[in-house]
Amino acid sequence: MxxxxxxxxxxxxxxxxxxxxxxxxxxxxxxxxxxxxxxxxxxxxxxxxxxxxxxxxxxxxxxxxxxxxxxxxxxxxxFLPTDAKGRSTVIQWVMWQMGGLGPMMGQLNVFKRYFPEHIPAAIDRYERESYRLFGVMDGRLAASPYLGGDAYSIADIACWPWVRAYEWPGLTLDNHPHLKAWADKVGEREAVKRGVQVPPRPEMTDEAKKEFVERAQQILA
Ligand SMILES: N[C@@H](CCC(=O)N[C@@H](CS)C(=O)NCC(=O)O)C(=O)O
The missing domain is CATH 3.40.30.10 (Glutaredoxin)
Incomplete structure (x- = not known):
C-alpha cells in the first residue's frame, strides 16, 4: 500500500x-x-x-x-524504457526538470508573486531562464512527439505540471507552439485529468488567489 x-x-x-x-x-x-x-x-x-x-x-x-x-x-x-539508451534519455529529461525547469519557475513564482520586496533583477533573471527552458523543450518537441522520445514517459510527467502552471508567474506559451501542442496533448490524458484533482482544487476565484498569495508572503516574510 x-x-x-x-x-x-x-x-x-x-x-x-x-x-x-x-x-x-x-x-x-x-x-x-x-x-x-x-x-x-x-x-x-x-x-x-x-x-x-x-x-x-x-x-x-x-x-x-x-x-x-x-x-x-x-x-x-x-513509463521508463528498459534499454540503456532509452532509459538514459528519459532520465536525462527528468533530471533536467528537477535541476532546471522546476527550480527556475519556482523562483520566478517566489520573486514575482510572493517575495515581500520587488527585485526587478531577480524577476528578470528567472523569467528569462524560464523562457530559455521553454525554448529547450520546444526544440525537442519539434523533433520528437514526447520529451523522452517516441513514447510518453516520466519525463513528460515530470515537466507537464510545471508547463501547465505557466500563467501563475505571468508567462505565455504563445512563442513555443510545439510545447503548447504537447501540453494540450498530455493534458487530454484521463489519468492526467484525474491526477490534477489530487488534492481536489476547484477553479480559484480572484479572492482565493489573493488569499493564497498573502499566505505565501507571510511564510516568506
Ligand atoms: N525538489 C523537490 C522540491 C519539493 C518542493 O519544493 N516542494 C514544495 C511544494 S512544490 C514544498 O514542499 N514547499 C514547502 C516548503 O518549502 O516548506 C521535489 O521535486 O520533490
Missing part, C-alpha cells in the same frame, strides 16, 4: 499523475503547507527535507518527486 503526502502544487501533481497513470492503489494525505505541516517532526521522518511530495511504499519512504517517479516506474515497469 502506498501513502502519498502531497499538496496542490506542480511537484505534488507529478506524483499524483504517475500514481493514476500506473493504476496504483494509494492513500492521499493532504499536507497543509500554510500551517507548515511539512516541517512537523512526524513528516520529517518521511522526508528530512521537509517538503512535499513524499510517499511511503510498504514502509519504505521515498522523497524528491523525480526519485519517486523513477521508483514507481521501476516498480510497475511503466
Amino acid at each position: 502506498i501513502d502519498f503526502y502531497t499538496a496542490a502544487t506542480p511537484n505534488g501533481y507529478k506524483v499524483a499523475i504517475m500514481l493514476e497513470e500506473c493504476g496504483l492503489e494509494y492513500t492521499p494525505h493532504f499536507i497543509d503547507m500554510a500551517a507548515q505541516e511539512q516541517k512537523s517532526p512526524e513528516f520529517l521522518k518521511i522526508n528530512p527535507n521537509g517538503r512535499i511530495p513524499a510517499i511511503v511504499d510498504d514502509g519504505f519512504p521515498v522523497f524528491e518527486s523525480g526519485a519517486i517517479l523513477i521508483w514507481l516506474a521501476e516498480k510497475t515497469g511503466k
Whole structure:
C-alpha cells in the first residue's frame, strides 16, 4: 500500500499523475503547507527535507518527486524504457526538470508573486531562464512527439505540471507552439485529468488567489 503526502502544487501533481497513470492503489494525505505541516517532526521522518511530495511504499519512504517517479516506474515497469539508451534519455529529461525547469519557475513564482520586496533583477533573471527552458523543450518537441522520445514517459510527467502552471508567474506559451501542442496533448490524458484533482482544487476565484498569495508572503516574510 502506498501513502502519498502531497499538496496542490506542480511537484505534488507529478506524483499524483504517475500514481493514476500506473493504476496504483494509494492513500492521499493532504499536507497543509500554510500551517507548515511539512516541517512537523512526524513528516520529517518521511522526508528530512521537509517538503512535499513524499510517499511511503510498504514502509519504505521515498522523497524528491523525480526519485519517486523513477521508483514507481521501476516498480510497475511503466513509463521508463528498459534499454540503456532509452532509459538514459528519459532520465536525462527528468533530471533536467528537477535541476532546471522546476527550480527556475519556482523562483520566478517566489520573486514575482510572493517575495515581500520587488527585485526587478531577480524577476528578470528567472523569467528569462524560464523562457530559455521553454525554448529547450520546444526544440525537442519539434523533433520528437514526447520529451523522452517516441513514447510518453516520466519525463513528460515530470515537466507537464510545471508547463501547465505557466500563467501563475505571468508567462505565455504563445512563442513555443510545439510545447503548447504537447501540453494540450498530455493534458487530454484521463489519468492526467484525474491526477490534477489530487488534492481536489476547484477553479480559484480572484479572492482565493489573493488569499493564497498573502499566505505565501507571510511564510516568506
Ligand atoms: N525538489 C523537490 C522540491 C519539493 C518542493 O519544493 N516542494 C514544495 C511544494 S512544490 C514544498 O514542499 N514547499 C514547502 C516548503 O518549502 O516548506 C521535489 O521535486 O520533490
